[in-house]
Amino acid sequence: MIALLLALGSSLAYGCADFLGGLGARKAHVLRTVMVAAPASLAVELLLWPFLGASFSSGALLWGAASGVASAAAFALLYRTLAIGPMNVLSPVTALVSAVLPVGMGLLQGERLGTVGVVGLPLALMAVVLVSAGHGAGTARPSRTALLLAFGAGAAIALQLIFLHQAPSDSGVAPLIVGRAVCSAVTLAAAGLTYRRLGPERPAYAISATAGVLDAVANLLFLLAARSGDLAVVAVITALYPAGTVLLARSVLAERIHRGQLVGLGTAAVAVSLLALT
Numbered sequence: 001m002i003a004l005l006l007a008l009g010s011s012l013a014y015g016c017a018d019f020l021g022g023l024g025a026r027k028a029h030v031l032r033t034v035m036v037a038a039p040a041s042l043a044v045e046l047l048l049w050p051f052l053g054a055s056f057s058s059g060a061l062l063w064g065a066a067s068g069v070a071s072a073a074a075f076a077l078l079y080r081t082l083a084i085g086p087m088n089v090l091s092p093v094t095a096l097v098s099a100v101l102p103v104g105m106g107l108l109q110g111e112r113l114g115t116v117g118v119v120g121l122p123l124a125l126m127a128v129v130l131v132s133a134g135h136g137a138g139t140a141r142p143s144r145t146a147l148l149l150a151f152g153a154g155a156a157i158a159l160q161l162i163f164l165h166q167a168p169s170d171s172g173v174a175p176l177i178v179g180r181a182v183c184s185a186v187t188l189a190a191a192g193l194t195y196r197r198l199g200p201e202r203p204a205y206a207i208s209a210t211a212g213v214l215d216a217v218a219n220l221l222f223l224l225a226a227r228s229g230d231l232a233v234v235a236v237i238t239a240l241y242p243a244g245t246v247l248l249a250r251s252v253l254a255e256r257i258h259r260g261q262l263v264g265l266g267t268a269a270v271a272v273s274l275l276a277l278t
Contacts, residue, residue, distance in 0.1 A: 003229025006221045007237035013218035015244020018078060019252075020211035024204045030080040031191045032203040033211075038075060038187045040212030041219075042180035045173055048220065054174035060167050064175035067163035068182025072190075074156035075183065075215075081149040090150045097154025099125060099239030102161050106232030124236045124271035130264025161235060164219070165226045176219055240268050 024033040054060075081090050103121070160179075167175035191198065218241075225234045 003225045003234055004237060006225035006228070007234045008240075010218045010221035010225060010238045011241040012244050013214045013221060014238065014241035016248065017211045017214035017218060018241065019244070019248040020207050020214065021075070021078065022081075024208040024211060025080060027207075028201040028203040029198040030076055031187065031194065032198055032201070033208045034072070034075045034187045035191050036203050036205055036208035037212030037215065038072070038180065038184040040209040041216040042177070042184050044213050044216035045176045045180050045220075048173050049177065053172035054177060055168070055171045056174045056178070057168055057171060060171035060174040061178055063163045063167040064178030065182045067160045067167075067175060068179035069186060070156050070160040070163060071179055071183040072186040074153055074160055075187065076190075077149050077153035077156055081146060081153050084143070084146050084149075090146055093147065093150040094154040094157065095239045095242045096125070097151050098157035098161070099236045101155065101158035102165070102235030103232045105162050105165075106230055106235065109231070111230045111232050120271050121232065121236055123267060124240065127240065127264050127268035127271050130260055130267055158235075161222060161226075161238070162231075164223050165231050167223075169227050173220065173223075176216070176223060179219075180216070243268060 021033060021037060024037070027033075078094060081094065103125070164175055164179070218238075222234065222238055225238070
């Protein structure tokens with residue numbers, strides 16, 4: 001139950017962070033947005049160090065660095081995806097891809113689910129599909145480029161989560177600190193190499209920084225959830241974050257929510273309830 005609640009909190013934080021990151025990327029080049037979001041996320045991890053501790057073992061350094069590279073790719077691909085297409089379609093597509101890979105990894109590592117879990121896990125994956133299902137008459141269709149970016153973002157997010165899960169369980173927030181430091185370095189280096197292509201627009205500092213803070217909170221909650229529960233269950237609950245993004249896009253940007261997406265939200269609630277019983 002603790003792992004489930006932590007995963008739900010992570011899902012909510014990811015959904016809000018993605019919405020804000022997508023908004024920021026609409027106002028300036030995606031790298032300018034990530035240049036603000038990634039260091040803000042690192043600052044949060046550093047502030048948590050004295051309270052949660054950190055052990056910088058070789059395993060924590062290795063897996064943390066790997067998660068940082070994947071995170072940099074996820075930041076750029078996801079924010080770019082949400083900037084060029086309808087959030088209420090592309091965010092769920094990304095989430096589905098980001099859920100399938102960790103679930104498969106967890107099952108390959110020997111995780112076993114009870115009878116209720118065997119029903120709840122596929123139902124949760126179905127919920128992610130339903131949230132991204134069908135385009136209503138008033139909903140814009142995403143381009144092929146946007147869909148490819150969404151799949152790439154999902155794969156990068158999945159790798160980030162898998163790498164964090166592989167870090168030693170006694171390493172505290174060390175993998176998060178290392179990951180965010182590497183992510184910030186990669187982002188700043190990429191921005192430096194492509195500086196002339198970033199355009200004159202200034203990033204939306206408040207929006208981008210808030211997205212980074214929320215992303216840091218989401219990563220922490222996921223790490224704690226994965227350490228206290230099965231990766232397969234935690235990953236698929238975390239992947240329900242498009243619910244938050246979709247609802248925010250509806251209330252702030254007036255993006256239409258298709259009937260199938262409403263069914264998906266209800267299905268997600270049922271799936272979470274079933275997984276709570278495992």
